[in-house]
Amino acid sequence: MNAIVFRLKSALLRFFLITLAVVLPTLAHAQSTGDSQSVKALTSNPSGALVVLRASGLFAIGGGTSTEIPLPTSDAGAQPTSLAKGADGSIYLAGPGLGVWRYNSATNSWQALNDTLPDLGVTAMATHATQAGTLYAYLGEDGMFRSRDGGAEWVKVDGGPREPVQAFLHSDMPGSMESGWLFAGTTRGVARSMDCFCFWGDAGDLRGTVSAISYDPAAPENVYAVVEGQLHHSNDGGETWANVKAPGTVTALTFSPVHGFVTAVEGGNLFAHGDVGEWTPVYE
Amino acid sequence: MNKWIGLLILFVVPAIAIASGRPASTDPAPANVAQGRQIYQQYCAACHGRQAEGAANWKKPDEKGEMPPPPHDETGHTWRHSDAMLFKMIAEGWRHPFNKTDRLTMPAFEDSLTEQEIQSVIEYLKTLWTDEQKEYQATESQ
Numbered sequence: 001m002n003a004i005v006f007r008l009k010s011a012l013l014r015f016f017l018i019t020l021a022v023v024l025p026t027l028a029h030a031q032s033t034g035d036s037q038s039v040k041a042l043t044s045n046p047s048g049a050l051v052v053l054r055a056s057g058l059f060a061i062g063g064g065t066s067t068e069i070p071l072p073t074s075d076a077g078a079q080p081t082s083l084a085k086g087a088d089g090s091i092y093l094a095g096p097g098l099g100v101w102r103y104n105s106a107t108n109s110w111q112a113l114n115d116t117l118p119d120l121g122v123t124a125m126a127t128h129a130t131q132a133g134t135l136y137a138y139l140g141e142d143g144m145f146r147s148r149d150g151g152a153e154w155v156k157v158d159g160g161p162r163e164p165v166q167a168f169l170h171s172d173m174p175g176s177m178e179s180g181w182l183f184a185g186t187t188r189g190v191a192r193s194m195d196c197f198c199f200w201g202d203a204g205d206l207r208g209t210v211s212a213i214s215y216d217p218a219a220p221e222n223v224y225a226v227v228e229g230q231l232h233h234s235n236d237g238g239e240t241w242a243n244v245k246a247p248g249t250v251t252a253l254t255f256s257p258v259h260g261f262v263t264a265v266e267g268g269n270l271f272a273h274g275d276v277g278e279w280t281p282v283y284e
Numbered sequence: 285m286n287k288w289i290g291l292l293i294l295f296v297v298p299a300i301a302i303a304s305g306r307p308a309s310t311d312p313a314p315a316n317v318a319q320g321r322q323i324y325q326q327y328c329a330a331c332h333g334r335q336a337e338g339a340a341n342w343k344k345p346d347e348k349g350e351m352p353p354p355p356h357d358e359t360g361h362t363w364r365h366s367d368a369m370l371f372k373m374i375a376e377g378w379r380h381p382f383n384k385t386d387r388l389t390m391p392a393f394e395d396s397l398t399e400q401e402i403q404s405v406i407e408y409l410k411t412l413w414t415d416e417q418k419e420y421q422a423t424e425s426q
Contacts (some may be wrong), residue, residue, distance in 0.1 A: 127403070127418070175366065175380075175381030175382075176381075177369060177378070178365075178369070179374070196361065196364045196365055196369075197361075197364060198354075198361035198364055199343050199361060201343060237381070237382070239382060
């Protein structure tokens with residue numbers, strides 16, 4: 001009897017070990033694939049293709065195909081984290097250790113715009129909604145910098161909101177004393193200022209760490225923010241917010257002239273938001 | 285000889301200044317500032333404070349849901365605006381777009397003050413800012 005029990009136990013143990021040996025690498029590979037596909041930032045280029053910053057690289061997705069855009073050559077440790085489209089359609093890439101770069105689609109090359117920044121520690125950037133040469137960069141404790149000449153000269157304009165900025169947006173929503181509004185996603189929620197940097201105040205009472213923020217250029221009072229993976233929408237310029245059902249844990253947002261409102265969810269899939277609230281996959 | 289030099293200074297230097305399209309000095313004339321101070325005290329101080337210190341808690345909406353009058357000294361944000369924008373706000377008034385009321389919380393003064401008087405108020409406000417702020421505002425005004 002004992003011998004039978006012993007054999008049974010041995011067989012079970014062997015089966016368990018073999019299962020582990022087969023399943024674990026598969027799980028690890030799946031996890032690694034998911035991580036490499038995760039989307040850190042989204043925007044679109046002038047031809048309407050989505051520009052997708054994944055952990056594995058930068059890609060332009062349009063017409064059902066995906067084309068890799070080589071990232072700029074930078075020091076080890078540089079982390080591309082932010083994408084923005086200028087008013088003239090130029091694509092900008094930024095991140096800690098990277099500073100700010102502009103992509104030249106004619107030559108397929110990147111131009112560094114860092115000569116007059118104090119350092120490369122750009123944790124968030126934004127482009128002016130209507131002025132092609134106006135860029136904004138947030139450098140943590142160094143504060144907020146603005147360039148009005150496409151990145152040739154950066155000038156410190158403000159310290160920024162009290163909490164660190166994770167995501168940054170310029171909007172041409174009406175009502176500003178100057179030319180628009182700045183929205184900053186911070187560790188406390190969404191902060192808002194006119195683009196004169198008059199002062200930063202809370203945009204409503206949405207609380208939590210904001211990882212992505214976007215707005216509808218066709219209806220600028222509509223602002224979207226991601227707080228801890230959950231999508232929120234304001235239809236009054238950030239005064240009030242409502243939760244929006246998303247097709248997963250949201251990691252990035254953009255408005256595309258072709259697809260409309262697009263979100264990226266954990267795992268790397270992209271979804272476009274339809275007129276009646278449905279989410280349609282955006283295929284590569 | 286001294287008379288000729290005196291005449292040269294009297295006529296040529298102002299002519300060069302006029303030809304260059306700007307006054308010989310960027311500092312506002314003291315008379316303008318004095319006039320601006322007097323107009324500020326008469327029309328603006330009741331809301332923005334006699335020392336231009338603004339309302340307490342001016343960064344948060346008050347009980348009516350209106351943004352209170354901000355300071356105009358170095359603690360406020362007036363120095364962040366160009367001359368043209370400051371002129372527009374004084375002349376046409378201003379309502380913060382997120383105010384819960386519809387009224388102009390900053391009244392329009394275009395029917396009460398002449399353009400020159402509004403300009404003199406702006407010149408007075410500039411005397412309340414730091415040198416760095418004046419430099420920033422001068423750049424914004426270009």
